[in-house]
Amino acid sequence: MSDDDADAESKAGSGSDSDADERDGGTHEHDDSGKRDEFSRVVAAVRNQVDPDAEERDRLREVADRLATRAEVAATDLCAGANVIQVGSTARDTWISGDRDIDIFVRFPPELDRETLEEYGLDVGHATLPEGHEEYAEHPYVKGTVDGFDIDVVPCFRLESATEIRSAVDRTPFHTQYLERRLDDALAADVRVAKQFLKGIGAYGSDLRTRGFSGYLTELLVWEYGGFRPLLAAAADWQPPVELDPEGHGRETFADPLVVIDPTDPERNVAAVCSPENVARLQHYAREFIDAPALAFFEADDPDPLTETELCEHLTARRTTPIAVRFDAPDLVADQLYPQLRKSRDGITQGFDDRGFDVFRATTFAGETAVVFAELEVAERPTVERHDGPPVHVRSHAEGFYETYADDPDAYGPFIDDDRYVTEREREFTSAQAFLESERLFDVGLGAHVETELESGYDVLVGDEVTVLLGEFGRELRAYFEPAP
Incomplete structure (x- = not known):
């Protein structure tokens, strides 16, 4: 189903000439006339593309x-x-x-x-x-x-x-009825421009892969601020958490970075699915576009796949250790798959960090196969690790710790460092790869369907071995190694 979800005498005063000028590049204390003219020119060009004839x-x-x-x-x-x-x-x-x-x-x-x-x-x-x-x-x-x-x-x-x-679909007709009474032709045109802008910057869509701005949310924001231009001006100065309550319900509290209380249902935040990254992305590109309007902001970037040479150059320059778990993608719709992949990514990266394999950055990819991909600052650790016990004066705990390790032939100590017992014991895993290839991988928080696929088999790729991912995930790897807002 579509991602959907307002009167000529709107509170935005959308029918007036002055507000029309505002929507198409109106006054702002930091704008000069040249920027206003360029804003209007770009918006007019976008409307030629997005307005149905x-x-x-x-x-x-x-x-x-x-x-x-x-x-x-x-x-x-x-x-x-x-x-x-x-x-x-x-x-x-x-x-x-x-x-x-x-x-x-x-x-x-x-x-x-x-x-x-x-x-x-x-x-x-x-x-x-x-x-x-x-x-x-x-x-x-x-x-x-x-x-x-x-x-x-x-x-x-x-x-x-x-x-x-x-059920959630019962709400949709109320959204349509609410906005039909409020969106006049000028605001509807601004909604189309706003949607194309969000598409261009990669922040449009309430699916759980994108976690961006839904159509209904975009319409409410344009209505609430009175047009595309005022929306960008406001977003550029947002200080999250941002809270908007079009009908003044004022009854619920939400912990999201952007809160737009559903005018038809005060217990719902229309922006709940928006990730902090996409809220910040809109802020960034709103500032960029106001400062230097250009059609490129409305055109989604579709980069060429990263080549093997380019990937190897990145790896050499960064001197991190790339490591990946690759497995068959669970047979799930995207809205079920991506939350499980993110949960699995978080579980695996926590497993790395807990064992001293410091994660620099991590992500997930999905197609025919699925991948949890990470870069490690530290991929190998010494054979021994330090284990701090309680202070000696905490008698019951201290004696228990001492007795546990006193007769362990593989441990160094216990000895006293400052006021507490310490032992140095054999580390469970000296490499991140060994951890991933062990049964301990299944002790971390994994998505249920991801765990099932991993039980059926998976590959661990380390260092230059990750180049085999380029065939399926070349574009994703370019986005990872050449990141932008």
Whole structure:
């Protein structure tokens, strides 16, 4: 399903000429007229790219209306109280030219039980999209393609308030209704520009791989600040945690760097999925773009894969030790896979640090295979390690420590250093590779499906051996070794 989720007399005053100037590069105490003109020129050029033309709009509307009618007939045949609503960016006119997502939500009466709703929903989906296939989010829905458009037919409950939701999709119609009343044509145009900007800087998308800004969040931010330009100006000066509460609910406290209370559901932070990195990324590029507007900010970077020569040059220059665990990628959708990969990365890096193999930086990659990749400042340690005991005057603990190691033929000591017992004992692993190749790897916090794949077998790659990753992850390795904000 799409990543979705506002009145001409908006609180932003979006209909006035002065506010239109503000959106297209209006006044700011640090801006000179030349920068304002360049800002306006760049935004105008972006709008030429992202605004759907009349023919594209007509094509989408014809397909959406035809399928919504088909869905409504099928739904009311099954349940007299059902109705159909189009939701998402194509319903709110905030979609970018070339986007092909049409989301049709079939709303059933709340007295229907969940099992029946799912059954009816699939029946309506297949009646609407005879060649469609079933997918599963919080519950099953039907997805298909019609005349080049990607169509989702999704069942939900018809409720009076978003606070009554039984599943996440029940909230979506309320988002559409809220913003339809508030986004006029000018603000909708600014939303499209803002979305393209976030795409260009790599911060758009609420999937759990990206952990960026959803469509609905972007729309709320543009609405709240009154346009694209004011949003950038505000973001450039954000001091996280940033808290916005469009409807003044003021009832919940969240620990996220960006908090935007859902106007339709005060218990939800719309920005909860946004990672601190993506909040900071928007801040960085907002400052850069205001200072020197350019079309390049709206164009996603697609770097060439790193070559073996380049990778070896990086390794030689950095003098760290690269090390990787490579295994078959679990058969999971991205929103399930990436949290497990991050958990596994954190567990493995903690395992390194606990054993003295200091991690410089770490990441994960996924495709046909999956990789936990780390650079180590220290990859080998001495055969012995120091183990500090309690102070001698803490009698019960001190005596227990002393007795444990006094008769250990492989330990040095115990001896007294300052006021405490110390022993030097044999280290469990003298190399990071040995740790990864041992059963102790499974003692760290791993994602459940990742652990299952590792139990089936995995490769440990150290030093120049990581060059074998270039075939599948050349672009990811370039991004790693040539990082940018």
